[in-house]
Amino acid sequence: MNMPDWLELIIGFFVANVLGYGGGPASIPLMYNEIVTHYGWTTDPQFSNILALGNALPGPIATKIAAFVGYDVLSDAYGPAYGLLGMLLALSATIIPSAVALIFLLKLLQKHRQSPIVKGMTLLVQPVVAIMMVLLTWQMGSISVHSSGIWQSLGIAAVAYWAMERKKIHPAIVICAAFAYGGLVLSHSFA
Numbered sequence: 001m002n003m004p005d006w007l008e009l010i011i012g013f014f015v016a017n018v019l020g021y022g023g024g025p026a027s028i029p030l031m032y033n034e035i036v037t038h039y040g041w042t043t044d045p046q047f048s049n050i051l052a053l054g055n056a057l058p059g060p061i062a063t064k065i066a067a068f069v070g071y072d073v074l075s076d077a078y079g080p081a082y083g084l085l086g087m088l089l090a091l092s093a094t095i096i097p098s099a100v101a102l103i104f105l106l107k108l109l110q111k112h113r114q115s116p117i118v119k120g121m122t123l124l125v126q127p128v129v130a131i132m133m134v135l136l137t138w139q140m141g142s143i144s145v146h147s148s149g150i151w152q153s154l155g156i157a158a159v160a161y162w163a164m165e166r167k168k169i170h171p172a173i174v175i176c177a178a179f180a181y182g183g184l185v186l187s188h189s190f191a
Contacts, residue, residue: 005073005074005077005078005086006074006085006086006089008039008073009069009070009073009074009086009089009093010090010093012035012038012039012093013031013034013066013070013093013094014094014097015034016030016031016033016034016062017030017031017093017094017097018097018101020062025133026125026132027062028051028061028062028065028136029132029133029135029136031062031066032047032136035047035065041069041072041073042072044140044143045143045147048140048143048144050069051065051140052175052178052179053068053175053179054068055172055175056171056172056175056176057172062094063091063095066087066091066093067087067090067091068087070087070088070090071083071084071087071090072086073086073090074086074087074089141153144156148182152186156178156181160174160178163177
């Protein structure tokens, strides 16, 4: 028996965000796993586009991904009128668990902030988050190399690094420039 799409949305985003200790960077690989691998709501290239667009817009990345995917899933399944419901369900499953945990655990964390056990747990989670980000970066990089070629991908990466690190250009501007380059140049090269 298949679960309804709306229940899958709630469970998928709830799981990704409850386990995403450390905020957006930690929840992105978990969201990728739920959105692309587990439920198949988007493809790898679609997820990388959603991620890039979400990073260019202000606000938390997890809520932007949830809003887009939630709207897309229910509007595809039941029509555009249900897209708003999908967006609200995915956003609720993303925001409510964190908000409830924050409200109930903030006092407990403040009380035990100096505890060596709490500090140790925090330090041990950081390498796991770093590995998850490396794996996601590797997957997105291999998709980029496959779709646009090694030299285009390396060139774009080098220009992005130069723009952000050397010239201190805001990442949103670099992402928008990459979108424009992809739309104007790459779309014609591979057409």
